[in-house]
Amino acid sequence: MRITRALKTIMEMVRGELVVAANGRISREAFTLRDRPENFYMIGSMGLASSIALxxxxxxxxxxxxxxDGDGNVLMNLGVLPQIGALLPPNLLHIVLDNEVYGSTGNQCTISSAVGLEKIARSSGYLVVKKITEEKSLRPTLRQYLKARGPVFLLAKVEAEVEPKGIKRVMHSPVEIRNRFMKSIGSKP
Ligand SMILES: Cc1ncc(C[n+]2csc(CCOP(=O)(O)OP(=O)(O)O)c2C)c(N)n1
Ligand SMILES: [Mg+2]
Known part of the structure; x- marks a missing residue:
């Protein structure tokens, strides 16, 4: 499965959902594919998309x-998994695009080829856990999980690749990202 194809499917399928995107390529690509006020992009702060989303x-x-989320991001903040498993927010869907590398900084290997992140999520207490490797399973899985009672952990194994051209940088400043996101949830910045 290619990261861009996976992110395209996900971003096409979200409606009113709030999306918190991990730093690096994942945020930049979500921004490029479908920028919307309900997207909260991490600029730096590696590992913390999951904590903020919690x-x-x-x-x-x-x-x-x-x-x-990305595999490198999850590995940097592993403590969030049992935290989510203990607090059990039913409205949380945690998608991890696992390419087994720190793709955004030049494809240095992570340890996710040796460590099953889905197994850690399961033993951390997520209510629903699934690992997918085929692009064709993504759409039906999302159709089900966007409605499911969570927390849900979906590990999507994706290819490590040289970043394709045309992925933009997030053009909004962190303050703009915060302000429009808060407005979209009816909160005052
Ligand atoms: C504390 C910290 N260390 C390193 C970085 C640099 N950095 C930005 S994105 C990234 C890789 C993230 O890897 P992963 O979550 O697997 O996502 P991928 O890039 O593979 O899509 C790194 C190392 C950072 N932003 N913050
Ligand atoms: Mg990665």
Whole structure:
């Protein structure tokens, strides 16, 4: 499965969901594919998309919160998995695009080829855990999981690749990202 194709499918399928995207290519690509106020892009702060999304899911129980995470990001903040498993926000969908590398900084290997992140999520207490490797399973899986009671952990194995041309940088400043995101959830910055 190619990262761009996976992200395209995900970004096409989200409706009112709040999306918190991990730093690096994942944020830049979500921005390029479908920028919207309900997207919260991490600029730096590696590992913390999941922590921010957890707080958001707890404080916005009526909104579905989707995390677009990377394997390197998850490995940097592994403690968040049992934290989510203990607090069990039903409105959280944690998607990990696992290319087994720190793709954004030049494809240095992570350890996710040796460590099953889905196994850690399962033993951390996520209610639903699934690993997919085929692009064709992504759409039906998302159709189901965007509605499912969570927390859900979806590990999508994707290819490591040289970053294709044309992926833009996030053009908004961090303050703009925060302000328009807060407005979209009816909160005052
Ligand atoms: C604390 C910290 N260390 C390193 C970086 C540099 N950095 C930005 S993105 C990234 C790789 C993220 O890897 P992963 O989550 O697997 O996503 P991928 O780039 O593979 O899509 C790194 C190392 C950073 N932003 N912050
Ligand atoms: Mg990666």
């Amino acid at each position: 707080g958001l899911a707890l404080s916005q129980p009526k909104r579905k919160v989707v995390i677009l």
